[in-house]
Amino acid sequence: MRTYLDCxxxxxxxxxxxxxxxxxxxxxxxxxxxxxxxxxxxxPERATPPQMAERIHRLVRAEVxxxxxxxxxxxxxxxxxxxxxxxxxxxxxxxxxxxxxxxRISIAGNIIDFGIFETYDLDATVDRxxxxxxxxxxxxxxxxxxxxxxxxxFLADNxxxxxxxxxxxxxxxxxxxxVVKGSPVINDATREDAQAAGIDAIAEVMDNGSDAVGTxxxxxxxxxxxxxxxxxxxxxxGQANYESLSSGPPPCGAPIFFLLQAKCSxxxxxxxxxxxxxxxxxx
Amino acid sequence: MRTYLDCxxxxxxxxxxxxxxxxxxxxxxxxxxxxxxxxxxxxPERATPPQMAERIHRLVRAEVxxxxxxxxxxxxxxxxxxxxxxxxxxxxxxxxxxxxxxxRISIAGNIIDFGIFETYDLDATVDRxxxxxxxxxxxxxxxxxxxxxxxxxFLADNxxxxxxxxxxxxxxxxxxxxVVKGSPVINDATREDAQAAGIDAIAEVMDNGSDAVGTxxxxxxxxxxxxxxxxxxxxxxGQANYESLSSGPPPCGAPIFFLLQAKCSxxxxxxxxxxxxxxxxxx
Numbered sequence: 001m002r003t004y005l006d007c008x009x010x011x012x013x014x015x016x017x018x019x020x021x022x023x024x025x026x027x028x029x030x031x032x033x034x035x036x037x038x039x040x041x042x043x044p045e046r047a048t049p050p051q052m053a054e055r056i057h058r059l060v061r062a063e064v065x066x067x068x069x070x071x072x073x074x075x076x077x078x079x080x081x082x083x084x085x086x087x088x089x090x091x092x093x094x095x096x097x098x099x100x101x102x103x104r105i106s107i108a109g110n111i112i113d114f115g116i117f118e119t120y121d122l123d124a125t126v127d128r129x130x131x132x133x134x135x136x137x138x139x140x141x142x143x144x145x146x147x148x149x150x151x152x153x154f155l156a157d158n159x160x161x162x163x164x165x166x167x168x169x170x171x172x173x174x175x176x177x178x179v180v181k182g183s184p185v186i187n188d189a190t191r192e193d194a195q196a197a198g199i200d201a202i203a204e205v206m207d208n209g210s211d212a213v214g215t216x217x218x219x220x221x222x223x224x225x226x227x228x229x230x231x232x233x234x235x236x237x238g239q240a241n242y243e244s245l246s247s248g249p250p251p252c253g254a255p256i257f258f259l260l261q262a263k264c265s266x267x268x269x270x271x272x273x274x275x276x277x278x279x280x281x282x283x
Numbered sequence: 284m285r286t287y288l289d290c291x292x293x294x295x296x297x298x299x300x301x302x303x304x305x306x307x308x309x310x311x312x313x314x315x316x317x318x319x320x321x322x323x324x325x326x327p328e329r330a331t332p333p334q335m336a337e338r339i340h341r342l343v344r345a346e347v348x349x350x351x352x353x354x355x356x357x358x359x360x361x362x363x364x365x366x367x368x369x370x371x372x373x374x375x376x377x378x379x380x381x382x383x384x385x386x387r388i389s390i391a392g393n394i395i396d397f398g399i400f401e402t403y404d405l406d407a408t409v410d411r412x413x414x415x416x417x418x419x420x421x422x423x424x425x426x427x428x429x430x431x432x433x434x435x436x437f438l439a440d441n442x443x444x445x446x447x448x449x450x451x452x453x454x455x456x457x458x459x460x461x462v463v464k465g466s467p468v469i470n471d472a473t474r475e476d477a478q479a480a481g482i483d484a485i486a487e488v489m490d491n492g493s494d495a496v497g498t499x500x501x502x503x504x505x506x507x508x509x510x511x512x513x514x515x516x517x518x519x520x521g522q523a524n525y526e527s528l529s530s531g532p533p534p535c536g537a538p539i540f541f542l543l544q545a546k547c548s549x550x551x552x553x554x555x556x557x558x559x560x561x562x563x564x565x566x
Contacts, residue, residue: 005299005309005312005313005316006299008295008299008316008320009292009293009295009296009299010292012291012292012295013292016288016289016291016292026288029288030288030328033288033291033323034323034324037291037320037321037323037324038320038324040316040317040320041317041320041321045313
């Protein structure tokens with residue numbers, strides 16, 4: 001997905017939010033905003049939002065000398081999600097269509113996104129997403145692809161959302177390779193966050209070698225790129241994975257299914273849906 | 284009022300909104316955003332938000348070669364306000380405290396602000412502001428100052444709001460000099476907008492010689508500055524007048540009363556009130 005002009009103000013908002021979370025003082029916050037402005041002036045027209053977000057969060061980490069400004073927020077998100085895990089798992093176990101329930105729960109977890117929201121209501125989101133109609137619904141194709149797949153390459157999104165993904169992984173009935181970030185960026189899940197969610201007990205956890213949000217394939221490790229090239233089914237969670245993998249040359253031969261909530265007006269317009277919609281879309 | 288860092292994203296939002304209203308194509312919109320980013324990098328720390336807004340709206344007018352991008356929006360705002368004028372005037376005529384009702388109506392009109400909102404609900408705002416408690420209430424001091432004043436220098440804000448100001452001017456029982464912008468900027472009232480609201484029939488209309496939002500005294504004409512220096516009571520409407528005149532060296536010897544709604548979170552925080560509050564504050 002290309003960067004829309006409406007993303008520009010949002011990049012400054014995100015830079016300021018990240019600077020504050022990293023403990024930047026006001027002078028540092030101003031410097032980070034000014035440097036973000038400089039980056040925006042040289043942003044290539046075809047850049048995706050995650051390419052700009054990568055620059056912003058590097059700026060913040062460099063200026064504040066804090067390698068993981070969102071660490072506490074990530075740990076709290078995982079804790080809050082784990083508290084709900086038994087109920088979510090039970091919901092899937094007793095559902096008429098367990099896979100469908102698990103897909104919805106994984107998408108509900110996508111509300112945890114400090115790139116967009118400062119706060120969110122987890123329980124209200126789960127209630128909503130469990131019954132909300134899909135605005136784009138390629139679940140039938142996902143089910144068919146799953147039946148044929150040897151393994152699922154699962155591109156993770158955020159810490160805490162990992163617990164909701166765990167519920168889906170447990171329902172997939174296929175070996176899963178769960179791909180996290182190589183090092184911290186915003187509240188995106190790293191290996192530690194996947195482990196804290198208990199995913200290492202049910203799936204292989206791999207990092208993509210990158211500190212960009214979403215999946216900027218050219219920034220990822222050789223090992224991840226080889227795995228992606230050999231994949232036969234990819235599930236990509238969240239807006240940043242959609243933004244980075246939905247357009248351009250196909251990143252792999254396997255079908256890619258995006259599972260996400262359309263949380264901002266720009267991605268909603270791009271998808272042709274209302275803000276707040278839930279999406280299961282095959283690339 | 285100084286520019287807060289939270290204003291930075293909002294400046295980009297305002298630049299994009301103004302570019303679109305001016306009919307800029309996407310390339311022009313991008314260029315305007317990039318130039319706004321360049322301006323933000325050199326914005327002096329002590330600059331007020333209207334100083335930055337002035338730069339943005341000059342950029343837009345220069346790039347799109349459109350001297351008054353908000354002309355249609357201003358004319359429609361004036362039309363909608365005039366439609367309500369008889370009811371508003373009747374409300375003041377039958378009120379227990381006509382001056383108080385007229386102050387509230389003038390403040391209600393301050394909802395018309397395309398620098399902040401794309402849309403607004405005029406009738407709901409009037410209903411709210413007619414009964415809402417003042418978050419800052421210097422009306423007693425305003426009434427006392429009015430009793431002593433020979434004349435009121437009334438610094439206007441936006442087109443359409445002018446009609447609501449007319450209701451207040453009619454209740455002031457003092458000669459009024461109504462000061463509008465020297466040339467168009469956003470939807471700020473110019474001489475034509477004051478005339479369309481019928482103000483020229485009940486007050487002297489003067490322009491300040493400037494195309495900045497608010498009142499940047501150093502940018503105003505010698506004639507306006509002389510009038511300001513000689514004033515014995517100033518009423519300044521809206522956020523931009525508050526932002527430009529609330530701090531720094533006193534712009535005149537006369538008391539200044541700011542009448543406004545706190546429409547964004549930054550000015551609300553600066554004033555120590557909730558967003559949406561109504562304010563009558565003496566400088």
